[in-house]
Amino acid sequence: MSVLELKEISKHFGAIQALNDVSLTIEPGGVVGLMGDNGAGKSTLVKIIAGNFPPSHGSMRVQDREVHFHKPVEARESGIEVVYQDLALCNNLTAAANVFLGRELRRGVWPFRILDYATMYKRAGDLFKELKSETRPRDLVKQMSGGQRQAVAIARTRLSDARIVLMDEPTAAISVRQVAEVLNLIRRLRDQGIAVILISHRMPDVFSVCDKIVVLRRGTKVADKQISDSSPEEVTALITGALERA
Amino acid sequence: MAVSLDDTINHQTHSTLSWLLSRQTFWVFLAAVLACIALTFMTDTFATKNNLFNVTRNFAFVGIVAIGMTVVIISGGIDLSVGSTLCLSAIVTGLVMSAGYPLAVGIAAALVAAILVGVVNGVLIAYVGMPPFVVTLGMLSVARSMALVLSNNKMVYQFGPDQALLLQLGGGTTFGIANPLIALAVMAVIAGFVFRWTGWGRHIFAIGGNEQAAILTGVPVRRIKVGVYVISALTAGIAGVLMTGWLGSVTTNLGTGMELTVIAATVIGGANLAGGTGTAFGAVVGAALIEVIRNSLILLGISTFWQGAFVGSFIVIAVAFDRIRSFRQSD
Numbered sequence: 001m002s003v004l005e006l007k008e009i010s011k012h013f014g015a016i017q018a019l020n021d022v023s024l025t026i027e028p029g030g031v032v033g034l035m036g037d038n039g040a041g042k043s044t045l046v047k048i049i050a051g052n053f054p055p056s057h058g059s060m061r062v063q064d065r066e067v068h069f070h071k072p073v074e075a076r077e078s079g080i081e082v083v084y085q086d087l088a089l090c091n092n093l094t095a096a097a098n099v100f101l102g103r104e105l106r107r108g109v110w111p112f113r114i115l116d117y118a119t120m121y122k123r124a125g126d127l128f129k130e131l132k133s134e135t136r137p138r139d140l141v142k143q144m145s146g147g148q149r150q151a152v153a154i155a156r157t158r159l160s161d162a163r164i165v166l167m168d169e170p171t172a173a174i175s176v177r178q179v180a181e182v183l184n185l186i187r188r189l190r191d192q193g194i195a196v197i198l199i200s201h202r203m204p205d206v207f208s209v210c211d212k213i214v215v216l217r218r219g220t221k222v223a224d225k226q227i228s229d230s231s232p233e234e235v236t237a238l239i240t241g242a243l244e245r246a
Numbered sequence: 247m248a249v250s251l252d253d254t255i256n257h258q259t260h261s262t263l264s265w266l267l268s269r270q271t272f273w274v275f276l277a278a279v280l281a282c283i284a285l286t287f288m289t290d291t292f293a294t295k296n297n298l299f300n301v302t303r304n305f306a307f308v309g310i311v312a313i314g315m316t317v318v319i320i321s322g323g324i325d326l327s328v329g330s331t332l333c334l335s336a337i338v339t340g341l342v343m344s345a346g347y348p349l350a351v352g353i354a355a356a357l358v359a360a361i362l363v364g365v366v367n368g369v370l371i372a373y374v375g376m377p378p379f380v381v382t383l384g385m386l387s388v389a390r391s392m393a394l395v396l397s398n399n400k401m402v403y404q405f406g407p408d409q410a411l412l413l414q415l416g417g418g419t420t421f422g423i424a425n426p427l428i429a430l431a432v433m434a435v436i437a438g439f440v441f442r443w444t445g446w447g448r449h450i451f452a453i454g455g456n457e458q459a460a461i462l463t464g465v466p467v468r469r470i471k472v473g474v475y476v477i478s479a480l481t482a483g484i485a486g487v488l489m490t491g492w493l494g495s496v497t498t499n500l501g502t503g504m505e506l507t508v509i510a511a512t513v514i515g516g517a518n519l520a521g522g523t524g525t526a527f528g529a530v531v532g533a534a535l536i537e538v539i540r541n542s543l544i545l546l547g548i549s550t551f552w553q554g555a556f557v558g559s560f561i562v563i564a565v566a567f568d569r570i571r572s573f574r575q576s577d
Contacts, residue, residue, distance in 0.1 A: 072462070072464075073464055076464075082462075084462060088456065088458060088459035088462040088463065089456065089459055090451070090452045090455030090456045090459050090460070090522070091455055091456065091522075092451060092454070092455035092522035092523060093448075093451060093452060093455055097448060097452075098459075101448075101452055101459070101460070101463045101465065102449075102460070102463035102464040102465045103463075103464075104445045104448055106445065113444075114443040114444065115442075115443050115444065115445065115448065125255045128255055129251055129252065129255055132251065134251065134255065135255065136255055137255070156463070
């Protein structure tokens with residue numbers, strides 16, 4: 001059974017063909033590295049999966065059920081969560097407030113519904129523990145390291161029953177130690193049976209956590225293979241076009 | 247000894263005292279208290295019942311509007327139209343009541359006018375996507391012009407059958423405390439509660455902190471932004487009604503330039519014009535401090551021409567203080 005299946009997805013913006021017949025299957029707990037040069041169509045593909053816009057052609061199935069997303073919230077309801085490149089965090093709020101942003105827990109009876117801080121702090125703490133991240137729920141996000149910020153963004157996806165997590169460049173612009181921390185977070189998600197699509201430019205990251213690699217070039221899928229059957233050299237050649245297809 | 251993950255996650259970084267000392271509002275509050283103590287010893291007129299009554303009532307009007315302004319500033323916006331909205335509401339109350347309608351109708355009409363102003367501001371900002379500065383600058387002009395049109399620029403000083411009630415509402419006292427001050431206290435408590443304990447309160451802070459993040463996480467940003475400007479206009483409307491009752495007459499220059507005093511009070515009280523920070527208590531303390539400075543200059547016999555210099559310097563000092571502290575933190 002596949003958790004996500006894309007069939008011949010195409011997308012054009014006016015005369016520009018951004019994606020051309022891309023098919024892709026992802027298994028539960030699979031970690032797929034999505035690579036390609038700038039403008040290869042990675043972001044377009046991610047945005048289609050996340051429900052930002054519908055494809056021009058092609059179909060999409062989540063857990064063997066055909067889906068048509070028109071808004072990001074519909075994708076989220078189907079169990080697809082996105083960790084954005086800029087992380088979409090509010091620096092002026094605490095880690096817990098960020099995790100629960102837009103889905104705050106409340107207690108009491110209407111109209112006396114108030115925020116349930118105690119439970120939110122506790123659940124956020126539990127999520128950080130589950131991710132094995134040293135992140136304190138009550139700390140402000142602006143005081144946090146890149147790795148901790150990633151943990152907050154990822155913990156957010158764990159609130160709902162996410163089955164697929166899309167991560168856009170999570171290791172860009174953070175320190176080496178924090179990269180290791182983020183890669184561990186990805187492994188933690190995988191261990192819980194969650195499929196991860198990792199968009200990255202960093203070859204070592206992709207080769208250390210992914211089990212499958214997909215390469216896009218000019219809107220076309222040029223490779224889709226097990227990571228063990230590939231090599232960084234081959235992938236570089238595929239991205240640049242030195243190697244036509246693999 | 248290895249520290250367990252549990253300990254790290256549950257560790258509390260700030261004690262209550264260090265949290266308190268890190269707040270601009272606390273220091274401004276301290277400054278206001280010290281100024282009051284100093285004035286008590288330096289003059290025999292400050293700590294009199296009459297003077298304290300006047301001081302507290304005077305800052306109540308600015309304080310009420312400053313609470314609405316704090317909501318706007320937390321969300322990352324600004325509302326320059328509050329002075330004009332206050333005037334428009336006051337004129338509307340005056341005209342409706344002088345036409346013979348009861349107080350309740352007068353108040354309702356004033357608040358409807360204020361809500362209308364807020365909705366226009368909010369829709370243009372949230373749905374049309376125009377900058378708050380431009381929209382509310384336009385409204386500053388439009389609302390005052392409306393007040394002139396409605397009243398034909400005549401002073402309103404007769405308020406029909408309920409005149410005594412209106413004068414009592416704005417100028418009277420309850421248990422020896424000026425009514426506007428009671429209104430301020432009630433509104434500050436409500437605002438403080440909403441900021442801390444409601445999802446709506448969380449969301450205005452989130453919008454001010456990172457609007458894009460709020461949108462991506464499904465916060466109804468546009469709807470909340472309209473609400474923010476409606477609340478700001480509504481506080482101006484309430485202050486307008488109370489001011490009418492206090493003054494006993496309304497002219498169309500009421501509240502001219504008030505937006506700047508209100509913004510000053512909000513900023514002195516710790517709200518950040520970049521959005522994302524601010525407290526209801528801060529707005530009240532900021533308004534109080536400005537009034538204490540004004541009052542002390544008068545009592546000490548210093549020319550009132552100096553007022554602007556003192557208030558202006560305090561804005562800069564309060565914010566500079568905050569900057570210095572955050573420099574030290576980042577070291």
